[in-house]
Amino acid sequence: MGLRQADDVKPDRGEIGSEAPDGVRDGARLAAVRAEQAYVSRVYERLDTERAGAEAALRQGPAAGGGGAFQARLESAVATDEAARRLARLAGVENGLCFGRIDHRSGADGPGDTFYIGRIGLRDEYHEPMLIDWRAEAARPFYTATPGAPGTLARRRHLHLRHREVVRLDDEVFDLEGLDEAERGGIVGEAALLATLRRGRTGRMGDVVATIQEEQDQVIRSALQGVLVVQGGPGTGKTVAALHRAAYLLYTHRDVLERRGVLIVGPNATFLRYIEQVLPGLGETDVALATVGELYPGLKATAADSPAVAVVKGDLRMAALVEAAVRDRQRVPDGGLSVESEGMTLRVEAAACELARDRARALRAPHNLQRRRFVHDLLDALALNRAEQFDRLIDEPLEEITRSGNVPGWLQELLDEAGESPLLDEADLRLAKESLWHEPPVREAIDALWPELTPERLLTGLYADPEALGRLGEAAGLPGAALLHRPPGSPWTVADVPVLDEAAEWLGSDDSGDRARRRAAAARREADERYAREVIESTGAVTSDAQDLAALVAERHRDDGPPLTTAQRAAADREWAYGHVIVDEAQELSEMAWRAVMRRVPTRSLTVVGDIAQTGSAAGASSWGRMLDRYVPGRWREQRLMVNYRTPAAIMRVAEDVLAAVAPGEIPPEPVRDDGPPPRAVAVPVSGLPGLVRAELAEVAPGPAAGRGPEEGRLAVISSAAWHPGVLEALPDAAAGATPEALDSPVVVLTAAEAKGLEFDSVVVVDPAGVLAESPKGGQDLYVALTRATRRLTVVHDGDLPDMLARLEPGGPGPSQA
Numbered sequence: 001m002g003l004r005q006a007d008d009v010k011p012d013r014g015e016i017g018s019e020a021p022d023g024v025r026d027g028a029r030l031a032a033v034r035a036e037q038a039y040v041s042r043v044y045e046r047l048d049t050e051r052a053g054a055e056a057a058l059r060q061g062p063a064a065g066g067g068g069a070f071q072a073r074l075e076s077a078v079a080t081d082e083a084a085r086r087l088a089r090l091a092g093v094e095n096g097l098c099f100g101r102i103d104h105r106s107g108a109d110g111p112g113d114t115f116y117i118g119r120i121g122l123r124d125e126y127h128e129p130m131l132i133d134w135r136a137e138a139a140r141p142f143y144t145a146t147p148g149a150p151g152t153l154a155r156r157r158h159l160h161l162r163h164r165e166v167v168r169l170d171d172e173v174f175d176l177e178g179l180d181e182a183e184r185g186g187i188v189g190e191a192a193l194l195a196t197l198r199r200g201r202t203g204r205m206g207d208v209v210a211t212i213q214e215e216q217d218q219v220i221r222s223a224l225q226g227v228l229v230v231q232g233g234p235g236t237g238k239t240v241a242a243l244h245r246a247a248y249l250l251y252t253h254r255d256v257l258e259r260r261g262v263l264i265v266g267p268n269a270t271f272l273r274y275i276e277q278v279l280p281g282l283g284e285t286d287v288a289l290a291t292v293g294e295l296y297p298g299l300k301a302t303a304a305d306s307p308a309v310a311v312v313k314g315d316l317r318m319a320a321l322v323e324a325a326v327r328d329r330q331r332v333p334d335g336g337l338s339v340e341s342e343g344m345t346l347r348v349e350a351a352a353c354e355l356a357r358d359r360a361r362a363l364r365a366p367h368n369l370q371r372r373r374f375v376h377d378l379l380d381a382l383a384l385n386r387a388e389q390f391d392r393l394i395d396e397p398l399e400e401i402t403r404s405g406n407v408p409g410w411l412q413e414l415l416d417e418a419g420e421s422p423l424l425d426e427a428d429l430r431l432a433k434e435s436l437w438h439e440p441p442v443r444e445a446i447d448a449l450w451p452e453l454t455p456e457r458l459l460t461g462l463y464a465d466p467e468a469l470g471r472l473g474e475a476a477g478l479p480g481a482a483l484l485h486r487p488p489g490s491p492w493t494v495a496d497v498p499v500l501d502e503a504a505e506w507l508g509s510d511d512s513g514d515r516a517r518r519r520a521a522a523a524r525r526e527a528d529e530r531y532a533r534e535v536i537e538s539t540g541a542v543t544s545d546a547q548d549l550a551a552l553v554a555e556r557h558r559d560d561g562p563p564l565t566t567a568q569r570a571a572a573d574r575e576w577a578y579g580h581v582i583v584d585e586a587q588e589l590s591e592m593a594w595r596a597v598m599r600r601v602p603t604r605s606l607t608v609v610g611d612i613a614q615t616g617s618a619a620g621a622s623s624w625g626r627m628l629d630r631y632v633p634g635r636w637r638e639q640r641l642m643v644n645y646r647t648p649a650a651i652m653r654v655a656e657d658v659l660a661a662v663a664p665g666e667i668p669p670e671p672v673r674d675d676g677p678p679p680r681a682v683a684v685p686v687s688g689l690p691g692l693v694r695a696e697l698a699e700v701a702p703g704p705a706a707g708r709g710p711e712e713g714r715l716a717v718i719s720s721a722a723w724h725p726g727v728l729e730a731l732p733d734a735a736a737g738a739t740p741e742a743l744d745s746p747v748v749v750l751t752a753a754e755a756k757g758l759e760f761d762s763v764v765v766v767d768p769a770g771v772l773a774e775s776p777k778g779g780q781d782l783y784v785a786l787t788r789a790t791r792r793l794t795v796v797h798d799g800d801l802p803d804m805l806a807r808l809e810p811g812g813p814g815p816s817q818a
């Protein structure tokens with residue numbers, strides 16, 4: 001691939017020839033750095049001015065005032081809101097604010113344009129662009145120009161800053177005649193790219209905005225609409241590209257996406273913590289992040305099921321089981337309904353109960369809404385039965401009087417009247433139903449037939465009832481439903497969340513009270529909006545924005561609590577429809593999890609990021625089509641990433657052997673890095689781990705004395721479940737498991753599943769044979785574990801090394817040569 005080392009400033013063809021004497025070159029380099037420093041300082045000054053402006057606007061807050069100043073208040077409220085957003089954006093972009101510059105070729109009509117590229121766009125006091133947002137069309141050549149296809153670019157320059165100081169420049173001059181074929185096909189910005197890749201890991205993913213590669217650029221700027229699958233091997237930058245895509249989409253479709261929100265679904269809380277700083281660094285702060293275990297509001301499920309149970313819960317037929325379980329709670333009593341009420345036994349025949357159930361089911365509504373109809377019908381029947389029984393009570397004495405022939409005139413009149421009118425008129429019926437509904441035995445009897453259910457109650461009851469699981473599992477055609485049996489009160493697992501979500505769909509909630517309140521609020525809001533529009537239109541100002549402004553003001557009126565961001569509002573609302581959803585490590589999602597995700601994005605605007613070769617979950621995907629065709633048959637597009645930016649070539653060769661053995665046919669990505677010592681295998685018992693880990697850590701986290709940042713250098717011990725307790729005991733100071741804090745520790749002990757998506761300078765894989773044997777899909781977990789390393793890999797084993805790892809160098813417990 002012909003990678004070059006990071007050079008300091010390379011002379012621009014037009015400035016100085018390559019054969020210029022050193023002194024002249026140094027002088028030119030210094031002058032170039034000084035010139036760039038002057039520009040960068042101005043850009044930072046501008047950033048400070050903008051921050052001060054936004055802060056002042058925010059401190060001032062929306063202007064108060066009477067109704068007459070409505071428009072002013074309206075505009076002021078909008079300005080305050082914008083100031084808050086702008087400030088949040090400006091706060092995140094301090095580091096590396098300006099990282100690039102492009103010079104277009106000069107033409108007949110003068111010199112070509114020069115643009116500086118940065119994390120956000122900035123204009124000077126005369127409104128002239130100073131810094132172009134990396135997502136703007138004008139910035140695109142910075143990412144796409146190659147020596148073979150430079151477009152109109154004469155030069156691309158990377159600016160490396162430390163705080164606000166320019167410390168180095170990397171230039172690429174696009175001189176077609178002077179470049180050979182091999183270099184033409186190479187990746188862009190190689191010097192800057194390699195410098196970035198060699199940095200020690202800090203436990204947090206950083207953005208790569210200065211070194212985005214062309215294949216990644218295509219992912220980032222792909223259209224918002226439809227489903228884009230980004231398939232790529234380990235370390236190909238899928239995650240990082242997906243995050244830049246989120247920032248790009250928010251920039252290009254801000255109107256839609258700021259209102260509807262963007263959701264990023266990741267595999268676990270550690271992973272979300274790992275990536276959480278990337279978007280703020282790109283100027284985007286309002287994106288919702290969630291694991292599958294958090295998709296159901298109010299729950300943060302982290303517990304895992306055994307693979308066998310996870311497979312059943314993830315099976316699409318689980319939806320049929322939930323439906324059957326809901327219907328099973330809509331019952332008709334054998335022999336009809338009998339309820340004690342005020343000394344009377346009220347009866348509704350089985351046929352009438354059945355009719356009530358069928359009428360309720362005929363409504364196209366979820367269970368809890370259908371229940372309203374069922375309750376009404378049964379109360380009708382009970383009220384009628386009570387009236388009939390009362391009627392019969394007085395029938396006998398009346399018949400006797402009639403038979404005697406001495407019916408008084410007033411009684412005859414009453415009897416005639418009653419004969420023509422129904423037993424209960426509308427008002428009687430309403431009163432009778434109301435009084436019945438307040439009798440506990442009546443309510444209990446109806447609740448037993450058609451209870452109001454929450455998803456939690458439904459599933460707790462179902463899982464605790466082996467008979468129902470067997471019967472309903474069979475009806476749903478779901479083998480293994482019996483495995484779901486567990487006692488009430490067990491913790492909710494991640495695989496339960498899509499099932500709860502499914503149940504919520506079937507159950508719905510009887511939110512008639514809420515809906516009435518919402519209707520009233522909507523009416524108030526509409527009136528507000530109408531008024532706002534009239535005011536703005538009558539004054540002739542900002543007519544085009546009138547509706548937006550009015551909507552914003554109305555939104556403010558809506559609730560009294562603190563104003564929530566879109567991401568916060570969306571996360572709290574199970575029925576929220578996002579504008580775009582990004583699913584990372586998407587190969588791990590079960591069929592049921594896909595249903596839950598798809599519900600959140602009815603427009604099917606999704607980015608699906610993953611690697612089928614890394615599927616670890618037994619319920620995960622074996623192909624994208626199998627998961628996606630159900631929702632967008634044949635309509636998803638796939639982009640493949642083929643270059644591995646993480647794992648050095650020597651480590652990758654070992655991983656490739658594993659891949660060939662466990663998933664023949666899957667093509668591994670091509671590594672860009674060729675540094676680091678050869679990976680090795682060490683035969684030591686667990687007691688040897690502390691010494692090995694200490695030595696490895698000294699290699700990757702030598703601290704400031706060795707020119708590394710104090711926070712740089714991370715090591716992970718990835719172990720089989722069988723060895724896990726022993727490893728934890730041997731390394732008491734290490735962080736353990738997939739907790740968000742785990743990444744702050746220099747050493748963390750993880751399982752292969754927990755390590756998914758993460759990376760570390762040094763990786764120690766413990767008990768590879770165990771990892772292989774435990775891997776539910778047949779070995780992919782070992783491939784995942786080996787490919788987490790950015791520099792060093794050590795495999796620790798206690799018995800024979802699996803054949804597929806034969807390429808590892810045998811070594812002692814100390815560090816290998818660096």
Ligand SMILES: Nc1ncnc2c1ncn2[C@@H]1O[C@H](COP(=O)(O)OP(=O)(O)OP(=O)(O)O)[C@@H](O)[C@H]1O
Nearest residue numbers: 208211212213234235236237238239240645646757
């Ligand atoms: N264009 C780039 N410039 C600099 N670094 C990059 C670039 N692309 C990827 N990287 C780095 O490569 C590493 C791997 O990226 P990332 O985690 O996004 O890969 P992935 O495809 O999601 O991997 P996996 O499937 O193994 O989780 C990260 O450190 C990332 O910052």
